[in-house]
Amino acid sequence: MPSRIGIDIGGTKIDALVLSPQGEARFEKRIATPSGYDALIAAVASLVGEAAAIAGPDATVGIGAPGSASPETGRWRNANMVFCNGRPLPADLAQAIALPVKLENDANCFALSEAFDGAGAGFPVVCFYTIGTALGGGLVIDGKLRSGPNAEAAEFGHLPLPWPNETEWPLLPCFCGKAGCVEQYVSGTGLARDYNALTGQALKGAEIVARARAGESAAKAALERLADRFARLTASLVNTLDPDILVVGGGLSSLPELVEELGERASAYSFSGRARIRVARAYHGEKSGVRGAARLWSQG
Ligand SMILES: [Zn+2]
Structure with a gap:
């Protein structure tokens, strides 16, 4: 089996990793994300070149990035790195990199990593959330990424947003x-907006959490609404898929309201009102993005 090169393209940084055939990390590097399309392609090609010097000439390359390729046109879409949208990102990366390349949505890479050897390992149906600035999702069924x-x-x-109440219109x-x-509500951005609407103060998510922990009632209420909305989303997934486990990653996954309390909160909204919902925090943390990208070639 060849070594696997993984690349995780994010809005602010790009991570590279080489996994040996035994799954050990042999090379890790992080660079800042360039702000233009051509510079991005060049930076990824250069990182792959460095990784390939360690991984060997038969290495595979998997890349995760926000957004996805249109199956009809091959052009990238829905990326918050808007300069990629409408561009033939898969074709341009394949041309710039002299090795076989697979490109996938970044949250799908996270899901694959956690299902393979993380918090979701061994479970048939794994739903994955990444909650940071935005809210990403991934679904792995019987070890296979489901992108459809x-x-x-x-x-x-x-x-x-499921079951909106009268205050949410x-x-x-x-x-x-x-x-x-739901992303407009269940994300760091959503938390900040909600708090701002209530108090007129523009704070980042982490500052709101700190205020909630210090006992400020507006911050506590905003955090409570965040947890409740996330529970409603989760109940709708339980009613659809009844996943064996939900894995939560991303910057906000450190909050117990969004992990330890999620199963019980979501259970109340499930159809039966008493579903037993298994929830875990991502095992590999933010490294799951690049680890999952490296695993894309295991998907056949
Ligand atoms: Zn939307």
Whole structure:
């Protein structure tokens, strides 16, 4: 089996990793994400070159990035790195890199990593969330990433907020063109907006959490709404898929409200009202993105 090169393209940084045939990390490097398309392609090609010098000439390359390729046109779409949208990212990366390349949505790479040897290992149906600035999702069934014929799975962040209450109208517009997408509520950005609407103060998610822990009532209420909305989303997944485990990663996954308390909170919203829902925090943390990218070639 060849060594596997993984690349995780994020909005602010790009991670590279070489996994040996035995699964050991042999090379790790992080660079800042360039701000233009051509510079991004060149930076990824250069990182792959460095990794390939260690991985050997028969290495495979897997790359995770926000967004996905349109199955019809091969052009990239829905990326928060907007300079990639509309560009033939898979073809341009394949041309710039002299090794076989697979490209996948970054949250799908996280899901694959956690299902393979992380918190979801051994479970048949694994739903994965990454909650940071945005809300990403991934679905792995029997060890296989499910992205579907339209490459639309598993965009949990763009499901509509389930069971909105009277205070949640009108629903918030989303960058995808719809209104009411859960990502607008369940994310660091959503928490900040919610707190701002209540208090008029513009704070980052971490500062709001710190204020909640210090006992500030507005911050505690915003955090409670975040947890409740996340529970509603999770109940809708339980009603659809009844996954064996839900794995939560991303910057906000350190909050017990979004991991330890999620199963019980979501259970109340499930159809039976008493589903037993297994939830775990991502085992590999933020490294799951690049580890999952390296594993893309195990997907056949
Ligand atoms: Zn949306």
